[in-house]
Amino acid sequence: MVGWVDRANSKRAHTLAQIPHEWIDPNVINEMKERGYVNTREYLDSVLPQNEVRITALTATELIERIRTRKLTSFEVCYAFCHRAALVHQILNCCMEIFFDDALNKARELDNHLVTTGKVLGPLHGLPFSLKDQVNLPGIDTTIGYISRVGHKAVKRSLLAKVLENAGAVFFVKTTVPTAMLASETVSSLHGRTLNALNLNFSSGGSSGGEGSLIGARGSPLGVGTDIGGSIRIPAAFQGLYGLRPSHGRIPYMDVTNSYEGQELIPSVIGPMGSSIQDLELFAKLVIDSESWNYDPQLVALPWREVPHVKKDKLRFGLMVSDKLVMPHPPVLRALMETCEALRRCGHEIVEWNFPHNKRMIDVGEQVYAADFYDEVQEILETTGEPISEYMKIARENISYKGHSGRALGVSQWWEISREIRSLKEQFLEYWEKTRDLTSDGKPIDAIICPAWPSAGFRDGDVEFGCENYTVPFNVLDYSCVVLPVTQVDSAKDIPDASHSPFSTEDKKIHEYYKPEMFSGMPVCVQVVCKRLEEEKALAIAAVIEGCLANVEKL
Amino acid sequence: MVGWVDRANSKRAHTLAQIPHEWIDPNVINEMKERGYVNTREYLDSVLPQNEVRITALTATELIERIRTRKLTSFEVCYAFCHRAALVHQILNCCMEIFFDDALNKARELDNHLVTTGKVLGPLHGLPFSLKDQVNLPGIDTTIGYISRVGHKAVKRSLLAKVLENAGAVFFVKTTVPTAMLASETVSSLHGRTLNALNLNFSSGGSSGGEGSLIGARGSPLGVGTDIGGSIRIPAAFQGLYGLRPSHGRIPYMDVTNSYEGQELIPSVIGPMGSSIQDLELFAKLVIDSESWNYDPQLVALPWREVPHVKKDKLRFGLMVSDKLVMPHPPVLRALMETCEALRRCGHEIVEWNFPHNKRMIDVGEQVYAADFYDEVQEILETTGEPISEYMKIARENISYKGHSGRALGVSQWWEISREIRSLKEQFLEYWEKTRDLTSDGKPIDAIICPAWPSAGFRDGDVEFGCENYTVPFNVLDYSCVVLPVTQVDSAKDIPDASHSPFSTEDKKIHEYYKPEMFSGMPVCVQVVCKRLEEEKALAIAAVIEGCLANVEKL
The missing domain is CATH 3.90.1300.10 (Amidase signature (AS) domain)
Known part of the structure; x- marks a missing residue:
């Protein structure tokens, strides 16, 4: 062999x-x-x-x-x-x-x-x-x-x-x-x-x-x-x-x-x-x-729906600057601010988004991914003897640290996770609906604007400085997300924030990873999040954002 | 206490x-x-x-x-x-x-x-x-x-x-x-x-x-x-x-x-x-x-859609007389035949429906229902000491007979069941699409007509003569189903069929349960089945069927 x-x-x-x-x-x-x-x-x-x-x-x-x-x-x-x-x-x-x-x-x-x-x-x-x-x-x-x-x-x-x-x-x-x-x-x-x-x-x-x-x-x-x-x-x-x-x-x-x-x-x-x-x-x-x-029973029979009103109406956005677990790096914060400023100048409204259960969403995501403690992966790797990846070792360590027994879950535990996900989805919708109290016209927000990632990437090999905090929650929720580029890291503008009090050791590690010269010139994207099955709206809103950003550049 | x-x-x-x-x-x-x-x-x-x-x-x-x-x-x-x-x-x-x-x-x-x-x-x-x-x-x-x-x-x-x-x-x-x-x-x-x-x-x-x-x-x-x-x-x-x-x-x-x-x-x-x-x-x-x-994240944001064409177009139906596992009793067969005859008289088309994997759909349904061997139920019952029901004892016996270990499944086994369900859904859709080959205009059927239950009920206490063969598959598929009454058992018309060769011992038991006098006057319903999320269509078609049946009565 x-x-x-x-x-x-x-x-x-x-x-x-x-x-x-x-x-x-x-x-x-x-x-x-x-x-x-x-x-x-x-x-x-x-x-x-x-x-x-x-x-x-x-x-x-x-x-x-x-x-x-x-x-x-x-x-x-x-x-x-x-x-x-x-x-x-x-x-x-x-x-x-x-x-x-x-x-x-x-x-x-x-x-x-x-x-x-x-x-x-x-x-x-x-x-x-x-x-x-x-x-x-x-x-x-x-x-x-x-x-x-x-x-x-x-x-x-x-x-x-x-x-x-x-x-x-x-x-x-x-x-x-x-x-x-x-x-x-x-x-x-x-x-x-x-x-x-x-x-x-x-x-x-x-x-x-x-x-x-x-x-x-x-x-x-x-x-x-x-x-x-x-x-x-x-x-x-x-x-x-x-x-x-x-x-x-x-x-x-x-x-x-x-x-x-x-x-x-x-x-x-x-x-x-x-x-x-x-x-x-x-x-x-x-x-x-x-x-x-x-042909595909997993699909919803929902034709493409044009959303012409999105391109002409005043829109309302919930801005999530950080999830209060991991603070985005300065270039990402600037990207969010510039995006919101551009939107405001075009007449759109920005309100704060501070859903309180981000940690639960990330934890439940990990529980799902690691439900069998990655036995499936290990079994397939063992057929050739190729080693298990560093990434998966870290994932196993993390989930063990959080209480995973190291053995595949039973079906009742799986259903418990399912109930947790449903509960989080309900609370998220309720929070979304309550943004009515924040907007000037009493309508709920159209989309969330948030980071896609807390940094402008990481150096090859530095995956330990990565953090899926801003992506996983929307997989848990199954929402429609669009990522779009907004700016590049500018070492002159994007100065490290020495005043930040870290939320945790993980936050501290990621916070200290930011070096303006190292990241200089790397692209910075933001994420637009609409509800489940609102792909048309998420894409249309991303186009609106681009238009507003282009308007600002012209000024 | x-x-x-x-x-x-x-x-x-x-x-x-x-x-x-x-x-x-x-x-x-x-x-x-x-x-x-x-x-x-x-x-x-x-x-x-x-x-x-x-x-x-x-x-x-x-x-x-x-x-x-x-x-x-x-x-x-x-x-x-x-x-x-x-x-x-x-x-x-x-x-x-x-x-x-x-x-x-x-x-x-x-x-x-x-x-x-x-x-x-x-x-x-x-x-x-x-x-x-x-x-x-x-x-x-x-x-x-x-x-x-x-x-x-x-x-x-x-x-x-x-x-x-x-x-x-x-x-x-x-x-x-x-x-x-x-x-x-x-x-x-x-x-x-x-x-x-x-x-x-x-x-x-x-x-x-x-x-x-x-x-x-x-x-x-x-x-x-x-x-x-x-x-x-x-x-x-x-x-x-x-x-x-x-x-x-x-x-x-x-x-x-x-x-x-x-x-x-x-x-x-x-x-x-x-x-x-x-x-x-x-x-x-x-x-x-x-x-x-x-408010409810489990819902699809799909407004009510009127289906005016259903009420005026020629429709195509797949008739499932039996699932080849349990033969419906004579009154149910007559209800199906009268329904189809009424539809034909109104210009609708009936083709045969013989999906070959009914048994797999029923089996996978049982596997899901019994995934924890009903431990949840038993645990709740034990808090007061009330006995487990006869029905649940039978369910446990059945699933043990089919290979269940008597212990709650692990998450990998659960995912295996999930794959089986997906595969069945794909095959069912493929079969539905292929009804194009059977209809005169090359369009797939609009709905399936089938029994809701193989008999016109059962006597109180006779649950062992019940059989969910005609309901469970559509739960597995998550299709839109409407049950509607079509006729009553008529002991003169609904003569036992002595010529039926039973498919199995279960079929024999249910077949022999039919006694015209015992069932006389009991209502007989049929089931209309449309695809997933086609509630509007299923209801409209049920109304069409009633209209056709009423037309026949007038003749």
């Missing part, structure tokens, strides 16, 4: 071998460093052919429009993204599966289709599209980060992949995940470490870190990630991207491989990551309007 | 003592029997004052209209129903809590409100309304059939009760349930046995047997039951009533007491039982339009 190290190395070599040899450059990362770059996006803009740089700078919406109107061919577009993705992967280690040939053939077919019929296949006609490893394409491995699953080629196609293909998407890569998708960095014994697109010293985030890294470096215009504790929002935030965590039941997860299948108290959801709100809307609308609920 | 028998007797006496003494008649059941009656509805029609008989014969919709237009007062109506309910309870043992005084005071208030303002409070203005024991009203016991909970007065009001009260409903009784609501008959050590409204020898069904019995005898015009395995549909079918089992997330269950709270794989749901489709629609529309999703 081949050892797990050899199997992993062999898989990595195999992935690399899928790149055409003229695009292989074993020295690329050294050249980049020698030229003083840490930002892969900027570096590639400086070395790739100008026409490819122009193409890969466009949003998905712009690309589709140019393909539809035949200003660009799908082939040109796919070629540019394949070329760029090949280099991004060699720098950041973000792809698990590469199939450029299939993509370029498909692109040619779509170009022919458009020329011949004069019609596009669908709203994504000719767009290169990346997929997180979990999404199944027949004949291609789905490993979810386990060495033992190398060579497990998928048989079925995920329903979402069918929907996207029917809309004209062109798949060209599947991207890396941490083992079992259970980490906020993207590290596995199988693929190694996935780095941040904007700073080689930083983590890509996780678990959809491969997507975040690839899209962040413009190696893909649009892709899908999954999110059970922040896995779409964290890499989106770390790379200055846009990400939608939809509610469960909105975007089809059918035949997408997952860890802990059948765990439905805090369901993993699947959603888009991209470079503009319009791109996320494009994705969400077309997927929802595919009426996939006729 | 008072023994459980004494506590139960004392509670029964206390319930009875809530009835005004002029309505107490310890001899009523003997008089009824002496006069040759088994049907409580018919008997009470013969002994009650004619104006009360006229009032209690009206549907909820008719009553509300007469109150609104001041042809009747709410007081007259409530008085008539209180009086009748008092007698029904003394005959059938269907009430747990009686509060006529509160009801009559409330009715007077509503009458005054209408006179003073000229306006009704809401769409149920002045309507007497009965509630299953589980629904909480402050100051009133919620026992869910446990002696140990006698005297546990509710503090909170169930959200649904608030909605109904805001709509003008007048609560006057809460009705009996079997211990923990886990039986298809309504029997507990606490209250005894609840009998069938139409035949004293028969069971009321369960677990909403108190509602079924009371409404069946016209002691209430409209009420709510709950359903986790058929508990609305079974008593509705046994009493020739209309019942809606809504999908989870449509009607608020918040602050309604339940067994196994936190068990969310097959959730219990709450819905109306009444005497007409219009009454169920009235209830569903007003409750859904209350936007209770702003």
Whole structure:
């Protein structure tokens, strides 16, 4: 039997071998460093052919429009993204599966289709599209980060992949995940470490870190990630991207491989990551309007609903500056303040949001994730002997510290957790409804604005300075969340706050992690949170926020 | 400490003592029997004052209209129903809590409100309304059939009760349930046995047997039951009533007491039982339009959707004559055939429905219900020493026979059941979609027509001849189901089928239970099943079926 190290190395070599040899450059990362770059996006803009740089700078919406109107061919577009993705992967280690040939053939077919019929296949006609490893394409491995699953080629196609293909998407890569998708960095014994697109010293985030890294470096215009504790929002935030965590039941997860299948108290959801709100809307609308609920019983038969009033009415926001457990770093606080100031200037109203049970929400999330003490993960790892990740060791320690017996729960304990979640959902709704008492017109808030993450990421390897406090609660609640970039760390503006009295040792550790020079230039996102199944509203509000921020810049 | 028998007797006496003494008649059941009656509805029609008989014969919709237009007062109506309910309870043992005084005071208030303002409070203005024991009203016991909970007065009001009260409903009784609501008959050590409204020898069904019995005898015009395995549909079918089992997330269950709270794989749901489709629609529309999703996080924010096309288009039905496990009795088969014949005559199309995995759906239902081997129930019973019910003993035996270890499951086994349910839901949807191949216009069916129960009920005590095969699968699927009465057993028409080759020993036992004379005159219902969250469509289709059946009668 081949050892797990050899199997992993062999898989990595195999992935690399899928790149055409003229695009292989074993020295690329050294050249980049020698030229003083840490930002892969900027570096590639400086070395790739100008026409490819122009193409890969466009949003998905712009690309589709140019393909539809035949200003660009799908082939040109796919070629540019394949070329760029090949280099991004060699720098950041973000792809698990590469199939450029299939993509370029498909692109040619779509170009022919458009020329011949004069019609596009669908709203994504000719767009290169990346997929997180979990999404199944027949004949291609789905490993979810386990060495033992190398060579497990998928048989079925995920329903979402069918929907996207029917809309004209062109798949060209599947991207890396941490083992079992259970980490906020993207590290596995199988693929190694996935780095941040904007700073080689930083983590890509996780678990959809491969997507975040690839899209962040413009190696893909649009892709899908999954999110059970922040896995779409964290890499989106770390790379200055846009990400939608939809509610469960909105975007089809059918035949997408997952860890802990059948765990439905805090369901993993699947959603888009991209470079503009319009791109996320494009994705969400077309997927929802595919009426996939006729096939996937987990979906709610709820068509896409336009929300024109959101774009013209006065809106009310609840601002959660901190959860009183972990104080966000100064750049994140500034991002929140600038966002609220911009909204106020446009006539919107901001009230305070101080839900008192944040800790219970985070604790119950941990209890769900660790319900079997990660036995499922350990059992799969043991089949090859690959070691359990540091992240999971920490998770086990944390949950033991909080009273977990170290053995899988019984069904009655599971139901107890379920009751706790229901109670928290009820209290959260009640608190939301009570914001009527705070707003000037007696209406409850439309959305919460809060951090997506307390810092502008963390350095690769520093996952212990991470903290899912601002993502997990909305998985527990199953609310609609959009992450959007608002600013970058500015070491001149974002001075450490020496006056902060830490809430706890964890808070102290994270607080002291902030160094202006280290974070300088990293993107800072904020999070918009609407209620369950309000994806249309969350996206529309994110667009409103962008508009208000743009207005302020013009002043 | 008072023994459980004494506590139960004392509670029964206390319930009875809530009835005004002029309505107490310890001899009523003997008089009824002496006069040759088994049907409580018919008997009470013969002994009650004619104006009360006229009032209690009206549907909820008719009553509300007469109150609104001041042809009747709410007081007259409530008085008539209180009086009748008092007698029904003394005959059938269907009430747990009686509060006529509160009801009559409330009715007077509503009458005054209408006179003073000229306006009704809401769409149920002045309507007497009965509630299953589980629904909480402050100051009133919620026992869910446990002696140990006698005297546990509710503090909170169930959200649904608030909605109904805001709509003008007048609560006057809460009705009996079997211990923990886990039986298809309504029997507990606490209250005894609840009998069938139409035949004293028969069971009321369960677990909403108190509602079924009371409404069946016209002691209430409209009420709510709950359903986790058929508990609305079974008593509705046994009493020739209309019942809606809504999908989870449509009607608020918040602050309604339940067994196994936190068990969310097959959730219990709450819905109306009444005497007409219009009454169920009235209830569903007003409750859904209350936007209770702003308070109850389990609800889907899905407003009531009118479905005018259902009432004018050609419809397609899948007819499930039998599940190939337990053959329905001849009267049920005739009810199905007459229904389909009536639909065909009106231009609708019927195709065969033979989903191949009915057994798996029933088995997985049992696994969920018995996941902790009923430890929760036993633990609560042990606090007073009351014995575990026969029904639960049988359930334990059955599940042990099928491989249950007799110990509560672990969380990984629970997730395995969850995966099985998801897989069944996917296969069911796929089968539904494939009915396109069977219909003349290539569209999938609109609804399934099937039995609600394989027989027209069973004699009181004969619960072993019951069988939830036609209800449980739709709890597993969480589909929208309506039960409606179609015919009565006719001993001349409904001849035993000697040619049937039993599918199993269970089927043989149930098959041989059919005796035309014994069942003669009992009501026979059919079940209409639409997909998840299609309550509007299921109700509209039930109305179409009634219209078609009425058309045939006119011929």
